[in-house]
Amino acid sequence: MADQKLVLDAKGVYYRQLNERIRDAVTGGVREIELNNVNGQRYIFTGLKGELSLKINGVPGQDMAAFMNGPSIRVEGNAQDGVANTMDDGKVVVNGIAGDVLGYGMRGGRLYIRGDVGYRVGIHMKAYKEKSPVIVIGGKAGDFLGEYMAGGSIILLGMFSDKPYAPICGRSLGTGMHGGVIYVRGPVPDTQLGPHLTSEPVDETDKARIREMVTDFALELGLDAQHILAESFFKVKPFSHRPYGNMYVPC
């Protein structure tokens, strides 16, 4: 079975059975999986490790790629809530829109969404040593993007959106963030930012980072990176580091 590609029809298969079949195949040495007719099954690729690749045709259910550590997933369709919850490493590409609380507490790896995303994306994201998670959103975002963010990067493009009249992000962007950075393509109205936050133009170091992330995002989704990079970017970063550092153990 090793080195073979596994193709499964997920139509009508309950999430437990589907995940059991995936896990059995991975244990048996399969490294490449394609799932057809996925519709709402939860926890796909949750906690899986190593060099695995998965293509999903359909709409995966809640908490896809939660705690995942290494594999790459491509979704040809929309995704629901909780994608990449506490993900450690790997790459998730969604060629569509996605729901709420994506990348919650994400600790590493990359999450690319082509279109709009819901509320509370990238909240509690964190970075440690060489691990620094990245979320790139091609469309627009709801409220509380990057709330309580402690590390990593979020890039918000606002370009591939079904909501032409909406602002690029909802209210309370980056509320309570104390680490990491949020890059936004074009200016962000101050009223959309969380308390005490401001946005500022990016510098050369930022530009290099943005270029690297956007180029990869565009490559994965067949988009024109030059066109995306043609607009100026602004960044939102924390106004304080470890705001509660003195609360319990005063120095």
Added chain:
Amino acid sequence: MKAPHRYHDFEKDISGCGVFGVIARDRELIPGDMPIKAMCTMHDRGNGLGGGFAAYGIYPDLADYWCFHLMCDDQVGLERAEEVLKHFFEIKEAQPIPTRRTPVVTNPPVLWRFFLKVKDARPKWKERDEKDYIVSVVMHINQNVPGAFVASSGKNMGAFKGVGFPEDMADFYRLDEYKAYIWTGHNRFPTNTPGWWGGAHPFTLLDWSIVHNGEISSYGINRRYLCEHDYLCTLMTDTEVVAYLLDMLVRRHKLSLRMASWVFSPPFWDDVARMPKEQQDAFKALRMVYGSACLNGPFAILVTAGDFMMGLNDRVKLRPLVVAEEGKRVYMSSEESSIREVSGTLDKVWAPKAGEPVIATLEN
């Protein structure tokens, strides 16, 4: 104190409630199989302690009569309720609600439906309009008739609900035999109120019905406020207040659905401060008059009456809601997958903004 051994190692309950709704804007009748199948996709959002459906257009031959679905503890409760109905109405028809014996639905209440006409010579509440009269009778039965509850009280519509998964309830109530132009469904995961037959969703009054994912933390204040306006909460579930508040705000006080949504999910004060003066004054007035009708806590609700379906979130969107269009049909659901399960190619799929209602009305 030391934590118990392996305290973290338990089978986690992964539920949250699930809602689904569909409206055929051209009144095309949709067989019950469709909403049942959609709810099955979200089976794991509930835990078997509540499931239910509301359906509109199911009693076309008796569409001019008020249809009361009654849930009674026993035959005695039903007899007491029937006496009350006879007192207030002329009974056109009365029959048991058709059910099917199923192994999973144990100990169901006595379920009966009555098609009613208001008596020309009313024994009480003579000065009230017909709908207020119906509301008064429903409140009277739920409050004063032991062992009897009115599960729905509209025209050409009905609520079918109880303890079980939605698919169990659908099987039990034989919903595959009904056709409706609006369906809503609910899968319950009761958190802080009991899982009992009356407490399952939808909650209804007149033609209103509500299914809800979340919790109404303001239940206490909403309930007391409703009590001042002669709406009595007897069903021990927070969602009940939404049905009665809508009746009060929209039917009695003539607020539009959009205005009622601003009462439920008001804009933030800092957003209000940026509005033109006249709008600021309007929002302040709305808050001053209807502050006690504001819904606090997380919610995604689907509201239906005979001619529309509305989806609404709390103002910070603490529960998911997805809307999709396919030709003349509009779907609203907790999960996109449930819509995909029962539709063809969707014209449009989107997640509405927090606090902004999506209202789909019938054509014409």
